[in-house]
Amino acid sequence: MPTLEYFDESPEFPSDTPIIDIPILSHKDLINNSEKESEDLFEASIEYGMFLLDLRGSETGEKLLKDARAMFEVSKDTFDLDPDTLHKHICNPPRDLRGYKPPGTLKTENGKFDAVEVYTLNQDDALGTCPTPHPNPEPFEAHQKDFESFFHNAHQVLCDIFSHLDKHLALAPGTLASLCPMDKPSATALRLLLTRPVADPVAERQRIAFGGHTDVGLITMLFNVVGGLQILPAGSENIPANWRFVKPQPGCAIFQIADTLVERTGGVLRSALHRIITPPGKQALVTRRSLAYLIRVENNGSMGRLKSDGGVIPQLAEGEEDESRTPAQWAEWRVRRVMNGELAPQTNGGRRVGTKAKPAA
Secondary structure, three states: OOOHHHHHOOOOOOOOOOEOOOOEEEHHHHHOOOHHHHHHHHHHHHHOOEEEEEOOOOHHHHHHHHHHHHHHHHHHHHHOOOHHHHHOOEOEOOOEOOEEEOOOOOEOOOOOEOOEEEEEEEHHHHHOOOOOOOOOOHHHHHOHHHHHHHHHHHHHHHHHHHHHHHHHOOOOOOOOHHHOOOOOOEOOEEEEEEEOOOOOOOOOOOOEEEEEEOOOOOEEEEEEOOOOEEEOOOOOOOOHHHOEEOOOOOOEEEEEEOHHHHHHOOOOOEEOOEEEEOOOHHHHHOOEEEEEEEEOOEOOOOOOOOOOHHHOOOOOOOOOOOOOOOHHHHHHHHHHHHHOOOOOOOOEEOOOOOOOOOOOO
């Protein structure tokens, strides 16, 4: 999350709020090849599908925190625009998610509509490599250099994570990073998300702003200051009492393993079911902003099972067919099934070596 001054501007996260106990790892220690930090990273990617990464103390991490602060300012300028201006840049899901998504367009698990506003900027648009760029409002044009810096530094931090996952998955060095090169077209994107304060924090404490889901890509990196993100622990029944908040931490980003990485590792890694609800306590009275950097496989890449040494990633079982769709086709298929109610959101993966993968309840 951005630095301490952002936390000082917001009400405190209530100390009596039930939270998920996920590890806080150090980017500095990972790039210095700490064996314990590396093992904790892999363990968290199997057990929770999620971890916090402290970006302070490393050169790239500090640059990324500075970039994230700039993105929060863009978020303020963008969502302060009048509705008519924002609707000129509206997205067209599931084929094209670029642009503005207004609230009240997606159904949540309780049958009501979502309360989150989203603006999506594709990496190819930000870097000027897309032949058909999506038009964006003035705040985006004014911060072009900031966007370029964000994407480059975020990608580098992700590659640092991938290098450790390569090792533990017994993949050749550079395998995971090679799936998402910045110079190849992809759906990698930055999303600015916003939920407005609620009128009655008590009556609306269980308002679902963004329904339970797993992410489609390889990994998602999140920055937020105000609470509201919840995870359903693996094996837990999907009832309100079992969901746990993820507590934001200064100087840290949240990392979530996503479905493509689960698919390509044969279910070894876990993608966690998560959602956004009303922030806890007095935080419900303020605007909640977050950034989501979603890294995807290049459009012409593969969704096939990765092959590792030593059997860490299981081979295809007899009669099991490898995924033949392109990443873009597979992602659109997944999004469409969720939108049509054909695919129930659930935690996926988390398979230990030598065990059979089972979706969590």
